[in-house]
Amino acid sequence: MLLLIAAQLVAALLAPALVRWWGPRAFFALALVPAATFGWLLAALPRLTAEGAVREQVGWIPTLRLDLDLRIDALAALMALLVTGVGALILLYSRWYFADEREGLGRYAFSFMAFAGAMLGLVVSDNVLLLYVFWELTTIFSYLLIAQYYDVRSSRRAALQALIVTTFGGLAMLVGFVLLGAVSGSYQLSYLVAHPPQGGVAVAAAVLLLLGVLSKSAIVPLHFWLPSAMAAPTPVSAYLHAAAMVKAGIYLIARMNPQFAALPVWRWSLLVLGAAGLLVGAWKALRQADLKLLLAYGTVSQLGFMAFSFGIGTPQAALAGVLLIVAHALYKSTTFLVVGAIDHATGTRDLRLLSGLGRRAPLLALAAALGIASMIGVPPLLGFVAKDAVYEAARGTLPAGPGPVVLVAVTFLGAVLTVAYGVRFWWGAFATWDPDRPEADRARPTHAVGRGIVAAPLLLALAGLGAGLTLPWLGPALARAAGTPELEVGLWHGIGLPLLASLAGLLGGAVLVVALRRRGAVRALVPEHLEAQAQYRRLMRGLDRVAGEVTGATQRGSLPFYLGAALVVLAALLLWVLLAGGRPALPGGWEPWDSPAEAWVAVLTVIAVVAAARSRQRLAAVLLVGVSGYAMVAIFVMRGAPDLALTQALVETCTLVAFVLVLRKLPKTIRHRHSGRQRARRLLIAIPLGVLVAVGGAVALGMRTAPAISERFPGPVYDFGGGRNIVNVILVDLRAWDTFGEISVLLAAATGVASLVFLRRPTGSPPQLDQNARRRTALPAQHRTFLRGGLAVAAENRSVVLELATRVLFPTMIVLSVYLLFAGHNVPGGGFTGGLVAGLALVVRYLAAGRYELGEAAPIDAGLVLGLGLLFAGGTGAAALLTGGAVLQSTIWTATLPLFGDVKLVSALFFDIGVYLVVVGLVLDILRSLGAELDRREESAGAAPNAGGEPAR
């Protein structure tokens, strides 16, 4: 069996080449493949009857329990026979239908063969996951087949619509299968049918499976894709939309019915939706002028009828359903192929234009007549037998179902409508309407209906007749397929309700046809906007619109917006944590403040922050932000942490300087103003988030269970680090590795800033630093002045007071910085702080007298300072190795020196010197690049405006 499916797929791969070589005649060869399968199945039938089922199992993906697990029982064999038999005949038919077409034929042949293979696989799969795989494959290949004439827009849309609807249904079905598998522990179809799960899971699975079934078998309300799919070539419609694909859903119903018939949701869905499909489809079929659309709606109607029949739930009903499947496959493919032949010969399918075809193509008319007769239930055709069986089933019903009266009434009504559109089809296609008028008016004059093209529909029609006549032999096999071998299938049950109802239905249909003809055109009873097709369109449009709006609303490319969205989520999460996190207690011993002055500091901070947010001046805004930093300094001081306060103050100052250096190159005022609403929105995010973060932080502190690591610091700080300033000893000893890493980062950052600013070479070697900016500039020494660099500054820009003050301050600051460096181990200070002070001293020089003064103050390369610093720090670490210690281990020497008294020298001091140098280097680097270099450019740009941005050297 697996081989046969594989053969089908191999044939599919070869098909394009065959078509290229042999043209449409290749279809003869291709038809052999399904025909062979058909033959194999026939030959296997006796064995099937004897053994009940033939199995074939090959492992594929055992981990996912997805295996090639095939099982042919009576039902599968019946479906497979239909799929292959009808498939072979339609391939034969294609040879004539596509006789004059070349383009796209290879793709058609491939898709058709592949589809047939997938369909075959679908009906013989015993693994539900495998079934799903084949199910999706049929969807995809059907898509290709429907889109055969893809240059027609409606054709593409129809194909896409069919694909979307059935893919969605298929995925839902997959979940249903997975659910069943998860509960019952097996993905084997036969096992699932034999061991139905119970309860809510079964209901959920049933609903999900139904979604798949409805979409695939075009049952109301998911039927709308089928009429649109008539854009496909007619042989495709005959196969997909009559015999094969749409039957996949019905097949699944037939399979699962024994398991699910006990579930009201399953049965009622089938009954209600089936009945709706039966009546709506038939009614709409009656309104069509296009023969093919008429058949399409007829198919919707008949598929609904099958679902309805299975929905009754009794064994008799199951039998009736299976009979309907077979009968429908035969007569509907017949009629589709007839329409194809008509279309091919006359170029139209409009029954208002066709006339006199019955005389010109008697064989075709005969095939159509047989097909229609079966459809409307004329004895002794198979269609009659099937309808008869439905009436029989409708008389008995399960408890908690609708009464027999309702069931019979629905069946009868459906039958009347079916007769009406069936008769209309045949009459419209073949009757001679107006013998006086030349046919040329009515339809394009074309060639006669060929002989070959009639063969397939005629054979199928005769099969319908033959099946009816050979029922005594065929009946038991069909009953076995329905799983009801005990029931008898016969042509003649005596005169009873079924027969009478059938005959009354025929009569009613005839009356309806006459009545409708008299009333002229059939008017629409269903308003257009209620139609499923329109709903689908609306859904898709809505989806497009929602997508557009969501994109417009959320994806503006605005960074503040993105950040805002993330912050809102963060706030929501924090709130959730605070509410759900159990005991939101503040830590014990909390008090508002140590001294009331702290409250004033807080108030000041708040005012400054608000003012900063409102400021229109960039500089003012930065300064106001700085206030919060200095407020922290105040808090540190009040809390008795002078070392932290000192460091914080210096860092804040240096940051401000860097800020100012950059900001002076930007426009002074912030021109872009946010609207009031924007600001309100931001406030709405900012304030709650700020509150939540603060409260969250406080609560988190109160919740911590682990003791703070800092409590263990004081001892080691003195014992190992040899110092009393904890902060400093942490930096240079306990966590010296961290510090070392951080000063490396600092160095890299400084280099990065500098290289960005100094980059200006068009091509050639890597950018080199401008000599003037980094080295002292020789200035004439004849003038005596406070700061020599000031000579290079224009007189109106100089401030004597500032220069004088700087002259005095600078040495003092340097001394202070050195003191801080050395004293830092025990009292507030340290290399970091000292470095910052020295850096600030340089800042003062630069601010007082411009860029040349910087060169005067620090006539060395900033990179050299940075490098030296890192070398010192690293060297200290490495030196410890020489003395036999671990890396960065401190050594303490004590000595008594004259004048100084007792001196205690800790090796960490050298490390601290390294830190000092790095910090000084960093500040120097910033001044040199963001300060002096930018000044220089401004000057040269002012001096030579035509230089085009490339500063003259």
Next chain:
Amino acid sequence: MSALLAADLAPFPVPSIEYSAISPLIAIFGAAVLGVLVEALLPRTARRPVQLVLTFGALAVAFGLVIWQRDTRATVLEGAVTIDGPTLFLQGTIIALAFVAALVMAERRVDVAGDDFAPRASALPGSDYERDLTRLGWLQTEVWPLLLFSIGGMVLFPASGDLLTMFIALEVLSLPLYLLTGMARRRRLLSQEASLKYFVLGAFSSALFLYGVALLYGFAGTVSLSGIAEALTDDAQQYGLVLGGTALVAIGLLFKIGASPFHQWTPDVYQGAPTSVTGFMAACTKVAAFGALLKVLFVALGGVRWDWAPMLWVIAVLTMVVGSIVAITQTDMKRMLAYSAVAQAGFVLVGVVAASPDGMAGTLVYLVAYGFASVGAFAVVTLVRDATGEATHLSQWAGLGKRSPLVAGVFALFLLAFAGIPLTSGFIGKFAVFTAGVASGAVALVVIAVVASAIAAFFYIRVILLMFFHDPAPDGPAVVVPSSMTTIAIAVTVAVTIVVGVIPQPLLALISDAGVFVR
């Protein structure tokens, strides 16, 4: 200034270093450092070949080392790194994906001006300087060490044994990515803007991650993943810290994953970055971040599964739905793929929410399937070009199937894989996570995932429709014939997509042999 570690202050034990277990990391980081030296010391013309040899050599060696270490289950480097089955699987996946993505980055035939990168990222866009460099045919070779550092971070990410190592890995993988994003040769401003956005939002997410780490430390008194798990087994009094920490750490990781509502950077960055980098980022970052997420959630926070699962449930739904729906309106191929990546992340999250060994296996399968298809898809995008560079507008792809059936067919295959059509790798991934989801009782989530898949299938198939069933515009873009680099990359990704789709059993067996994370 100094970060306070939780290490004991008592005499410092010399850490034992299990070199073999971390040998893949050493190979990658070592090569990255060498790459920096190459940049500093070698003449410009010699750099590119050396960098390529270094990069591909390091990746190949690292992959070999991962295979060599396949049976290692160990906690090494004083608990900073744990190596186990899933970790090794993730590492192997990341390295393999990176290798393929790097092949696309090394391509220099598709763009007449050189490769995918600006000759010097710091040059002003549109300046004479930049034009001169382009004219001289300069190629940026610093991308290679950057790439290696990023890969190193990714390989370390899921191997982290404590949250600080994880944070460092996060930064090491992210920072080079921010830079690489800003280095596109074409559309420089878009690229720089993307880089800035990625950096700011990424830095923000890193900060949140760190905040979360602090809270978890406050709860457990340790940052080690197993330590946190142990603390959770005790009576969890300070529940709020755990919840807050979990949420914040998860947000940090979900940012990198690109899960909604933290996905907004994705389309901008995917569009702005050089396409070859986008492919790398889309695949490798996602794998690494999911690996880290799995590790945190399963190893450290397994005890509070009932708290994070609902949160992830909501995020998964949001991610799938937003990604799928918004992708529909996209008119730019890269943006569409970006949203598709968002939606895919949502599907992967279904496997995470399942919170079971099956769910984890499903997640891993999905990541492999998605990763290769993603690299492949972006590689194809680099090939469709017109005079101004890549032709990424959807309308320009109309009728591509008629001009270059092979390239369009390959792209269609990737799209089908994204859509989860059977016989492609995507189906196996989807099926695996959906099964795990259903088995763990998240039926509603899986149903929503199915609806989202159907919507996603809609836009994937619309692109296929566009390529094959529309007529090409007369002045449409051309498909450039790439060198063997991109060709190999595309061939490999196609092969993986098909092989995993048709015979996934070896991969699935590998994953189930990998077992679960060690503690």
